[in-house]
Amino acid sequence: MAELGVKETVAPVVSSGRADRRRRLWRRFRRRPLPMVGLVLVVAFLLLALVGPLVTPDPSLQDYNATLAPPSPAHPLGADDLGRDVLARIASGAQISLQAGVLSTLLAMVIGIPIGLVAGYYRRWLDPVVMRMVDVVLAFPFLVFAVGLAAIIGPSLRGVVFALGFAQLPAVIRITRGEVLAVREMDYVMAAVADGAGDGHILFRYILPNCANPLIVQATVAIPTAIIGEATLSFLGLGVQPPTPSWGVMLTIAQQYLDQAPWLAIWPGVMIALATLGFNLLGDGLRDVFDPRSAR
Amino acid sequence: MTLLEIKDLTVGFDTEDGLVHAVRGVSLDLAEGEILALCGESGCGKSVTGMSIPRLLPPDSTRLSGSIRLDGRELTGLPEAELRRVRGKDVSVVFQEPMTSLNPSFTVGYQIGEVLRRHEKLSWKAARARAVDLLRLVGIPAPERRINEYPHQLSGGMRQRVVIAIAVACSPRVLIADEPTTALDVTIQAGVLDVFRDLRDRLGTAIILITHDLGVVADIADRAVVMYAGRAVEQAPVGELFARPRHPYTLGLMKALPTAAAAGADGRLRLAEIPGMLPSSLSDPAACLFHDRCPRAKDDCVTAVPELAASGPGHLAACFYPLEDGSR
Numbered sequence: 001m002a003e004l005g006v007k008e009t010v011a012p013v014v015s016s017g018r019a020d021r022r023r024r025l026w027r028r029f030r031r032r033p034l035p036m037v038g039l040v041l042v043v044a045f046l047l048l049a050l051v052g053p054l055v056t057p058d059p060s061l062q063d064y065n066a067t068l069a070p071p072s073p074a075h076p077l078g079a080d081d082l083g084r085d086v087l088a089r090i091a092s093g094a095q096i097s098l099q100a101g102v103l104s105t106l107l108a109m110v111i112g113i114p115i116g117l118v119a120g121y122y123r124r125w126l127d128p129v130v131m132r133m134v135d136v137v138l139a140f141p142f143l144v145f146a147v148g149l150a151a152i153i154g155p156s157l158r159g160v161v162f163a164l165g166f167a168q169l170p171a172v173i174r175i176t177r178g179e180v181l182a183v184r185e186m187d188y189v190m191a192a193v194a195d196g197a198g199d200g201h202i203l204f205r206y207i208l209p210n211c212a213n214p215l216i217v218q219a220t221v222a223i224p225t226a227i228i229g230e231a232t233l234s235f236l237g238l239g240v241q242p243p244t245p246s247w248g249v250m251l252t253i254a255q256q257y258l259d260q261a262p263w264l265a266i267w268p269g270v271m272i273a274l275a276t277l278g279f280n281l282l283g284d285g286l287r288d289v290f291d292p293r294s295a296r
Numbered sequence: 297m298t299l300l301e302i303k304d305l306t307v308g309f310d311t312e313d314g315l316v317h318a319v320r321g322v323s324l325d326l327a328e329g330e331i332l333a334l335c336g337e338s339g340c341g342k343s344v345t346g347m348s349i350p351r352l353l354p355p356d357s358t359r360l361s362g363s364i365r366l367d368g369r370e371l372t373g374l375p376e377a378e379l380r381r382v383r384g385k386d387v388s389v390v391f392q393e394p395m396t397s398l399n400p401s402f403t404v405g406y407q408i409g410e411v412l413r414r415h416e417k418l419s420w421k422a423a424r425a426r427a428v429d430l431l432r433l434v435g436i437p438a439p440e441r442r443i444n445e446y447p448h449q450l451s452g453g454m455r456q457r458v459v460i461a462i463a464v465a466c467s468p469r470v471l472i473a474d475e476p477t478t479a480l481d482v483t484i485q486a487g488v489l490d491v492f493r494d495l496r497d498r499l500g501t502a503i504i505l506i507t508h509d510l511g512v513v514a515d516i517a518d519r520a521v522v523m524y525a526g527r528a529v530e531q532a533p534v535g536e537l538f539a540r541p542r543h544p545y546t547l548g549l550m551k552a553l554p555t556a557a558a559a560g561a562d563g564r565l566r567l568a569e570i571p572g573m574l575p576s577s578l579s580d581p582a583a584c585l586f587h588d589r590c591p592r593a594k595d596d597c598v599t600a601v602p603e604l605a606a607s608g609p610g611h612l613a614a615c616f617y618p619l620e621d622g623s624r
């Protein structure tokens with residue numbers, strides 16, 4: 001077949017589209033100092049959680065010669081009231097935090113995204129019903145709702161994951177639905193209907209991929225919220241139970257020794273702050289990168 | 297042979313202000329391999345008429361009556377599931393905005409292949425090979441490479457060609473093009489119109505071209521239907537229409553068109569505008585809807601609806617006092 005009416009010239013294509021796009025996003029991201037700090041903190045947190053427990057001693061090992069010992073070469077971050085190494089407990093606590101943060105966010109996403117998709121796409125009676133339920137849950141402060149759920153489910157890491165996951169659900173549903181409402185009006189969705197595409201195809205090939213960016217940003221906000229949530233629930237005794245070394249549990253113990261061994265409270269507190277800060281900075285950076293309008 | 301036959305199509309939309317009359321009893325037919333232009337100004341119902349054929353209208357608020365027959369098969373009563381098999385296979389649509397008509401998350405090749413897999417049940421491999429052929433057909437250079445690119449890597453003209461490639465992937469009987477060149481540069485427009493002409497010549501696709509641009513109509517269409525306020529006011533072969541417009545509205549449109557002939561003795565161009573504005577779409581009076589803007593209107597234009605009547609070879613006009621030869 002002959003080519004007709006061709007006037008445009010072909011620009012040399014150096015790379016495939018997706019890699020090219022990723023590289024552009026990365027360049028835009030790298031130029032910002034704060035998101036890079038966030039990225040470094042998150043990577044450090046991940047390393048601590050994944051590698052730390054392998055290279056530190058058993059966090060439950062008790063050394064009675066070192067009870068409430070200040071930082072020293074043997075115990076770099078000191079030891080607690082039972083002589084357990086604080087560094088080892090911080091590393092194990094990071095693992096608990098990571099599990100609580102990632103698993104509860106995953107739970108909220110896996111349940112919330114389909115609900116938001118269906119409510120936003122089909123509208124009719126389903127949308128108001130779902131959204132009013134979301135409003136009811138959102139009327140409770142996040143932690144109050146999570147505490148209530150955790151009290152019902154029972155204190156354990158699994159309980160924490162479910163409580164935080166369900167407490168995050170309304171936000172995920174609302175964000176997904178809002179994005180779906182915007183994307184479903186796009187011309188390419190109408191074009192897909194005109195090409196004979198069915199609802200399932202339109203939802204998963206046209207709407208979901210084009211709502212992905214705000215959902216990724218939401219995940220980076222949900223993870224630190226869940227990390228704080230886990231620490232809070234565990235601090236209150238509704239989450240991970242001693243002797244499992246959660247950062248929240250460590251803070252509970254540290255309370256009694258604030259004047260004798262303040263480092264027991266400082267380390268977990270600093271860790272919670274840094275991990276949360278890292279995810280939040282990363283999330284802000286991703287939001288800017290995905291949405292060029294907010295770029296400065 | 298008549299391929300598509302629309303009879304007395306009426307489309308209304310329920311709104312908070314009441315029923316909006318978008319199309320008020322339009323009848324037209326389309327022959328195989330014909331390029332029919334639906335023209336008129338914004339809001340005249342040309343797009344709604346086009347979108348009624350594959351029923352791409354909001355299902356909850358649309359009131360549609362009349363008959364749309366494709367190859368003798370009635371489309372208006374078809375359930376959604378069957379209509380889905382018609383869309384993209386028998387009837388395809390090319391939309392106005394090439395910049396936003398493609399899914400930004402997938403490659404061009406994937407998006408063409410998707411339609412072929414859906415309607416022709418092709419394998420991914422076969423669909424890909426067909427996609428390369430289709431890109432070549434619509435005049436995209438280096439299709440083997442373009443197929444792996446994302447929409448944002450293509451220019452507007454290229455994207456519109458890809459949209460057309462998707463639309464004709466399954467060799468539709470009817471292609472509905474809604475203002476396909478309006479968003480494009482004039483230089484790119486001509487190329488895209490060539491693609492349509494070529495598709496008609498090669499594949500025998502009948503095309504309904506929805507446009508407000510009489511230049512495009514003159515360039516490519518075989519026949520034109522002029523619409524005003526939801527009614528078809530004139531229809532004729534294009535040469536006949538431009539040589540002997542019968543309806544005062546059609547003449548008004550032509551006078552508003554910048555041409556060298558319209559320039560005055562001093563070489564300056566003064567375009568004529570049609571006084572007044574479109575009547576409200578909320579009422580449906582039994583009158584000629586153009587009467588209050590028409591220099592030829594008389595009393596009966598306000599009390600009766602003029603029907604389309606023959607006024608030349610293949611020429612119909614809905615006017616009680618049509619223009620005569622040479623009266624322009």
